[in-house]
Amino acid sequence: MIYLLQGNLSVSDSGSYLPVAIQVLFVVGLIALLIFLTHILGPKRKTADKLQSFASGIESHGDARQPMAIKYFLTAILFVLFDVEVIFFYPYAVIFKELGWNGFLAVLMFVGFFLCGFIYILKKGALKWED
């Protein structure tokens, strides 16, 4: 860790990151200030209703650790998976022309692998809702 201190702070190195450092300081300072201010200035009214825990504006009921059918989870996670994969098409759409046929083939390969995964999921019955 000594080398951290011995490191040579050249101009291009530290100078170009000065704005980042200022921003970090600003963020930390602002958060600390806000927490401090709300604590000092805000009124404190502790009633029984206010201290109760609630979810989405209504009173909570039941146990949060209730077992739930795995298919909800599976469908949700598969949706997220495919949703994230689609994001990869956006950068391709932007540089579609520059990449030419090579880029097209690469994306075709990507879709091919993607399709393999989809067929696998269907075959495994991950999206079968009725048992």
Add this chain to the structure above:
Amino acid sequence: MNALILSAVLGVIMMFSGVMLKQKSAVRNIAITGLFLLLVVNILEMSGMSFFRINTAGMMHFDRFSLLFNCIVFFSTFVYLLLSARDIEKTGNYYAEYFTLIFFILCGVILVSSFQSLLILFLGIEIISIPLYILTGSDKKNLKSNEASLKYFLLGAFSTGLMLMGIALIYGSVGSFSTAQINMTEKPGALMIAGMILLLFSMSFKVSAAPFHFWTPDVYDGAPTVFTSFMATIVKVAAFIAFIRLFGEAFGNLQPQWQIWIALITAATLFIGNITAVFQQSVKRMLAYSSIAQAGFMLLSLYAMNADAKEGLLLYSAAYSLATIGIFAVLIKMNDYTFDGFNGLAKYQPLLAATTTIFLLSLAGIPLTAGFISKFYMLKAAVATGRHLWLVIFAVLMAAVSVYYYFRVIQAMYFKEGQPGIITTSPVFKYTLVVLAALIIILGIFPNLLLNWYYF
């Protein structure tokens, strides 16, 4: 490149074979044949027959070192499947998926052995880690396996975060991911040094070097034994190749700065691994600590970073992987994983006991075995640096300590009375064990059989 593409495709094939084929043996045979193909294709690339010409934009480079290392990895995995493929199937319901994940891990191993860019290093490490989290937790009904998987995932994700932060800092100071560019930096700034230290920490975590080793015993103990075997051998040596490539190629010029840190980590790893292994009651847990201790020896190559070190690491990865795979393959067949479980094995299963003895002797570094000659190369490389001779002496002392816990198993097998509960073994299993033991002795006498491949 051949092997990289083939292993990805084989992974997909294995995935579908689980859906299409109903017979377990068919899936297993496809996996073993696929691995053999992988080995053949890789050897073809070594002799100049590359099937694909893909422009990697300088992000990957398949040189002699990485290709030979891949050969060792594929051969070890091939042997591993021959010995333990049946046991992989018994772990859970998704037998084809386990083989799939193993092929994907091999994909990651190829990436980390031939990266020229920190991006590929990161990708490779992740492709290795994520399937491993799943394999660790593949014994779903077992609470210990679940715990191990969760622990491994949380700690692994944390160390990957450290690695990303390190890569980001280095990119910030150099402006490039390329290892050659990073090495050309004239005056490393504070950012670069901080990035290097973060990379050092995260890679030490991946190879389970002390003081980043705390996950290893629990994860190795909790995971199904077949997958512990895979994790402790093939994945661990792959992480070492990544480590030595990273510090040789990206930070080679900074060696005077990091060398003392590596020396301290090496000493700590050797000490903690060997001393803690002495106190273990379970052979599986002892092997987990022994893998930490062996990692300490492999770290010597990183410390030395010269021609001897690279040769030594190749030899060490072959010797260590083959011997440990052999021991684990026998351990899986036992009913009782404690030292007492091995009592009297020599009487009932003389062949298993004899081969296990050879594997243990190799791990302890007794002459005429591959373990001895690889330890010798490591020490030779460390002496050649001409500095920190205390480290070499300490390593030899620790190797002497390791003899104690390896020989406890031999003592239990040959000199104690007992009736070991053992599951019956097939003839293929026995033949493979004998071939493996013979290979270890041959490598111990003629290490150049392997090392010549590095040059010709």
